[in-house]
Amino acid sequence: MSELVLLERDGAIATLTLNRTERHNSLVPEFLRAMLDTLDAIKQSDARVAIVQANGRSFSTGGDVRAFYDHRDDIVAYSNETVGLLNRVISAMIALPIPIVGAVHGIVTGGSLGLVLACDVVLLAPHASFTPYYSVVGFSPDGGWTAMLPAIIGARRAASVLLRNETITAEQALAWGIASAMVPAEEIRDQARVVANDIAAKKPGSIARTKRLLWGDVSARLESERREFVQQIVTPEAQQGMAEFLRM
Secondary structure (H helix, E strand, C coil): CCCCEEEEEECCEEEEEECCHHHCCCECHHHHHHHHHHHHHHHHCCCCEEEEEECCCCCECCECHHHHHHCHHHHHHHHHHHHHHHHHHHHHHHHCCCCEEEEECCEEEHHHHHHHHCCCEEEECCCCEEECCHHHHCCCCCCCCCCCHHHHHCHHHHHHHHHHCCCEEHHHHHHHCCCCEECCHHHHHHHHHHHHHHHHCCCHHHHHHHHHHHCCCCHHHHHHHHHHHHHHHCCHHHHHHHHHHHHC
16 A cells, blocks of 8 residues: 555454645545555455545645646646546545545545545544635636535535635534534544444445445536536636645
C-alpha cells in the first residue's frame, strides 16, 4: 500500500486513512489511485466494516488547484484523469459490499465531498465544514455536488450552496442529513469504531443487501459531472480563476 493512503486491520474492521497531509489530502491522480488500491484490498479481505478517516488538519480539500494550474498545458487530459479517478473512487466506495463509516474532521472542499457522501454512516467533528468553491475558482462541480447531494439535502439547498459558495457547517450537515451524528473531535475515531463494531456484529448477508438496496446507480450523473468539468476548465474564466485563487 502507498504511504498516501494507509490501511490497518483490526478484527472485522478495516481502516483506510487519508495521509497526504502536506497538501491537506487534496486530490491528485496518484492519491486517488492509492485509494482505489486500498479499497480493492479491503474488498478482497474478509473485513465486515470499513472506516474512512484522515490524518492532518483537514479531511480533504478537493482537487489540488495548484496541480490543475501546473497542468494547464495538458489540462483536458489531466482533468479527465483526475475527475475520472475520483468518480471511480466514489463508485468503488458505494459498490463495496461492506458498510463504510466516515470519521470526518476539519474542512472538506470541492470534490472531496464525494468521499463523505459515499460513506454509509458519517460521524462529524463539530469543526467540520463543507464548501464547494466552484463558483469562486471557475470550475464545474464534481464529486457528487450535483450527482448526489441534492437527493440528500434537497435541490434548493444544494443550488444555494453551490451558486453562492456557502459553507455547510457541521450543525447544518447533521440537520440536513449529510451526517449521522456529531461527535467531539477527540472522540471521533473511537466512536467510529463503536459504530463499526456494532455493524460488524450484525448478519453480514443482510447488511450487504441492505447497503445495495439503499444505493441507487449514480454513475451516469457522476459521468455528467466529469464531462462538464472538462468543458469548463478550459475556459478563460477557469484559467483566470485558478491564478486568482492561488494568489489568495
